[in-house]
Amino acid sequence: MTSEPPPERAVEPDPSGAGIDAAALYDLLNPWDPDRYPGDRFYAGLLAGAGSVLDVGCGTGAMLHRLRADGHRGRLVGLDPDTDALARARRRTDVEWVEGTAADARWDGEFDLAVMTGHAFQFLVADEEIRASLAAVRAALRPGGRFAFETRHPQARAWQEWNPANAADITGVDGRPLRVWHEVDSVAGGAVAFHGTTATPDGRVLRVDRAVLRFLELPALNSLLAEAGYEIEAQYGDWECGPVGAGSREIVTVARRPAGSA
Incomplete structure (x- = not known):
């Protein structure tokens, strides 16, 4: 395998795909396994305590599949624009699957936790796209709800x-x-x-x-979060919750919609 998981969810398939699904x-390249992968273990800890979860950029739904199989009884919703990935996700019918981007989200105060795993946040490229996505995810959270995601440190x-x-x-x-x-x-x-x-x-x-x-620099990321009305609860430089520093490869963020906010 590569020294780091390869960039996830590449798009624009070549017509010469020769039957590759x-x-x-x-x-195959990105299995969800909290027992093996520190990043998955980090999110599993957050998911276990959330009564309702929105997985933004859910892809094939592996995380929500595992969460439901492990006994989570709350509301689970996966959102993704990739129809082929969602078709694979929909093999499990006790989870809600919605086609769309982060900016397309139209929920209002319905989730305790929203996540973007697998570096999916980095597929938001333009500042306008990031702003629209952050605003839609914040609106989907209940006051006091959390949004957790990671981006590779540039x-x-x-x-x-x-x-x-x-x-x-x-x-x-x-x-x-x-x-x-x-x-x-x-x-x-x-x-x-x-x-x-x-x-x-x-x-x-x-x-x-x-x-x-x-690849967002930390000050730019935090400025966009503040502009969108989030409070930063925690930021880590690795999956063991170490501080963001000179040797960090990740910026792992847990942000919150303030309690009592509109």
């Missing part, structure tokens, strides 16, 4: 590790061996454009996916 491939320059030398060799859902890697196309203004390649072990390309991620 992108949603199933995502699940100082770690994680994109430098996205290259064929860090390819992941996996077995596809159909049993055939696959090799997956990522390459950077451009870095400008805090936005990193990249493409992911799925190929046979001998290098025959089966699928190419492209996406752009935003």
